[in-house]
Each structure stands twice: as structure tokens, then as C-alpha cells.
Amino acid sequence: MFHNFFKNSRVAFAFVSVMFVLALGQCQAQPSGESATSAKVAVTEEPTVASKTAVDLSTAIAKVAKETIPAVVHIEVTERQEVSNPFLPFENDPFFHYFFDVPHMPRKFRRELRGLGTGMIIDDQGHILTNYHVVGGADKIEVLLTDGRKYQAKVVGTDLKTDLAVISILTDESLPHVTFGDSDKLEVGDWVVAIGHPRGLDQTVTQGIISAKHRQGIMDPSNYQDYLQTDAAINPGNSGGPLLNLQGQVVGVNAAIASESGGFEGIGFAIPSNMAVHIANTLIAHGKVERGWLGVSIQDLTPELAKSFDLESTKGVLIAQVLKSGPAEKAGLKRGDVVISYDGQDITDTRSLRNKVADTVMGKEVKVTVLREGERVDLTVEVGSEQQAIELLSASLKERLGVVVRPVTAKEAEKYGLDAQEGVAIKSIESNGLMAKAGFEVEDIILAVDNQPVEGVEGFVDAMNSLKHNQRVVLLALDHHSGRTAYVEVVVR
Secondary structure: OOHHHOOOOOEEOOOOOOOEOOOOHHHOOEOHHHHOOOOOOOEOOOOOOOOOOOOOHHHHHHHHHHHHHHHEEEEEEEEEEEEEOOOHHHOOOHHHHHHOOOOOOOOEEEEEEEEEEEEEEOOOOOEEEEEHHHHOOOOEEEEEOOOOOEEEEEEEEEEOOOOEEEEEOOOOOOOOEOOEOOHHHOOOOOEEEEEEOHHHOOOEEEEEEEEEEEEOOOOOOOOOOOEEEEOOOOOOOOOOOEEEOOOOOEEEEEEEEEOOOOOOOOOEEEEEHHHHHHHHHHHHHHOOOOOEEOOEEEEEOOHHHHHHOOOOOOOOEEEEEEOOOOHHHHHOOOOOOEEEEEOOEEOOOHHHHHHHHHOOOOOOEEEEEEEEOOEEEEEEEEOEEHHHHHHHHHHHHHHHHOEEEEEOOHHHHHHHOOOOOEOEEEEEEOOOOHHHHOOOOOOOEEEEEOOEEOEHHHHHHHHHHOOOOOEEEEEEEEOOOOOOEEEEEEEEO
16 A cells, blocks of 8 residues: 555655654643534644744754654554465466476465554544555554554545545543644744654654745645645654644644655655645545536646736636536636636635635635736636536546546555556446447556546546547556556547
């Protein structure tokens, strides 16, 4: 379940260690009775004395570490995998049997993978926030508290796209837990503290500053990313642990490091607390995350594009395409519109719009302001859901290909070693359709179209809709029975 985070990337995820999650607000891990008034995780308002005020740094860090460590837990996971026998192709080879006397060769065998990670207790009900890559795909999860208590944990919900997960333990005993600070109020240069279990070294505390905000492209670019960058030492094992301000509030969840060696090289990344709180509350309430959807293709404004559209700056997002029958089209949005405001918040680039739409509740009516031919236009959009997007996009393929596709599940991605949003799986197939005649089956996965990687349902639909009638195309497909890939040529209607 862990190998995807290293494949074809310079980013080495800290996925094998236990991180000590820091208590969020009020500079201390709180006993269960102090926040029992609400089951919802909340962001604590910044104290009257802001973090920018001069403090005794060594005293502040020692206080943060001492008072928040009790809310940090050690997570041990076990995953059982079924693996194809690597010697199976030689089972009928006499030369192989001459040297290896194997009377019967099983087609598959099972193996166990073990991993370590960190989590933080976020309420008095035993909910624990951690990284997806710590617990994703695990068959068994054990949680060890700092006082020695040990519990079996269950998964409440996971979200691969933000690398976050919530697990829970059952206990009648009092549990310390953290509170969250407002990551939007962080400034570059603010002091932060990381606590974790790097390289198996318990309760390691490191300090640094916020080096940058809004970093993207750290993981799969199709994921929802808005990373904090820090120079606080983060190594394998810090994954899932807290990044705290000097008030002891969790402002980030440590998730990744940028390194060629696999060790700390001065660049670490954390998921902002505001995003983490939203995802955690959604997982606790619904067990999964459903993101808002507008039905548009967007792109950043370059200086050249801004000039061609007679715009004074590159702030805003250009709408390149509006999906037919989608929420944006119904609201009156058009190709060439430049989105400058969404739900009362300024939009500067595609990241900000994408993340804000994703966080919007399905069915909510949102005011969107665009620049159209130099004029400001206010529109009201009823935000749709990802499921609506999938259904609408998939329906357009059924007539041409005789197939309905769906996103690859997190379990399938783990099983076949795929990145998030890589490929699409076949949900249903018509027996006399084009894809069925080419040999495809339900649950097979399409990875590429004419050597161009497929990124989710929308990417596959765009690729197929761009093809002409009777055009030949080569699909890279993964057979769900064997896990092997092969190229298949089809002629699109």
C-alpha cells in the first residue's frame, strides 16, 4: 500500500513512522471533558497575543512539545496482499525444473506488509486524523497511546486526493485531544514546530519556519493540493504528524518531503489545517468526501492571454470549455469568461478556484463573478457533485463505445500500483458494443489513449470525444484478472 508514493517522483513520502500529533488550540492537549459540547472539529480563533509577538523561542517550543505529545498516537498497520508467483511463466520449463524441484507451483501467494505511522486524537469520541498513505489498504490497525494504552482501530473514512484519513478507537477512558489553528493566517517566516517518530526515534521535536504557502505539484497533479512548505526537519516517520504554531495549535499535517536521498534536505510539506479540518469533518459525518463540480475546463492566465483578452492582470481563471448540460452552462457561464470571484472570495488561479469548488456542498447556490468582454457579470451557479459529473461524462461514451466508465477506486489503485486519478475502470459494457468486441470486460482499466495517459473520467471522455468517426486508436489496458497490461486497437464510431 505504500510503494505508489515513491514511484516516478522526487518526493519521498514519510510513510513508515509514527508522528506525534500536536494539540491544536490553547497550547495544550485537552482532556475529553473540555470540548464535549460539539462532536465537530473546529478551528480555534487566534489568541489575543499573536504568534508574531516576541517570545522566548526555546521556552515556547518546550511548552508546545510537553503539552501536546499526549494527544499524539503511534499507528501500526498490517496489510495482506495476494501476489502473483514470479516463477509462474517457467512452470512448464524442463530446464527450470531440472534445477528447482518444484512439484506444484501455486499461481499466487499471500504476504504481509507492515508499516508505522502517526495520528492525532481530534475529539473525545476517539477520532484520529492521519494520512491516507499510513492506513490506506490496511487490514489491521493498532493504535498505541503515549501512556501505553493500546487499541484496535477501524477506518471511518479516507480521501486519497488529499492524502487524509480518519480512524477511530473505542474507549470509556478520558482521551487528550488537539485543537486546530487557522492555517490561512499563517505568514511566510512564522515559526512552526514538528513532532514525530523519524527513523524510529520516538517523540522527536524539530523547529523551523513556514518557507512558502500554496505549493502544488508535490504529489499527483490531479490531487487537491495547497501545501505549506517548511524547513522544520521532516524525515520518513514524520508523516501524519502535526505541524504547530507557537500557541500549540495544529496548522498542518505533515505529509511529504522533497528529497533525492529519501532523507531531509530542508524542504518539507504539510497539508494546511483548514483543509484537514474540512476533510475530517466530512469523513466523520459521511465516511467519504463528495466534492463540488461546475462542469468547466479552466486554465491560468498567462501575460499573453491576459493581453489578448484586454485584461489588466493575470489574476483570475480563464474558462476554456463549458460542459453541455452541466451546472456552469445552466447558470450562463461561457467559454472565454474569466472568473475573478467565487462565493465572495477572490480567485487568483486555477488552484484557488478548483479547491473552493471542491469544498462547496452539492446543491448550494454560489455567486460567481466573471469578466466578459471587459464587463463584470454576476451569475448564480447551483453546484453539482462529482457523481453527477461522472454520470454525465460517462453517458456521452455509451453510444460511441458501448461502455460506461468510472473512476479507479483507492483499493484498485493500491492493488495495481496506480497513482491517484490514473486511468478509468469499466463499469458496464454492452455485449455487442465496440469495446466488448475488442475483448474488454467489466472492471478492466484503461490507462492510456494513443500513448497519452488517462487522468480520470473527464480526461478519458475528452480524449475519446476528440477522435473522429472511424478513427483508429490504441488503448493501453490493464486486465483485472491478471493485472497485466496490453495494447488494444479499436476503431471509434
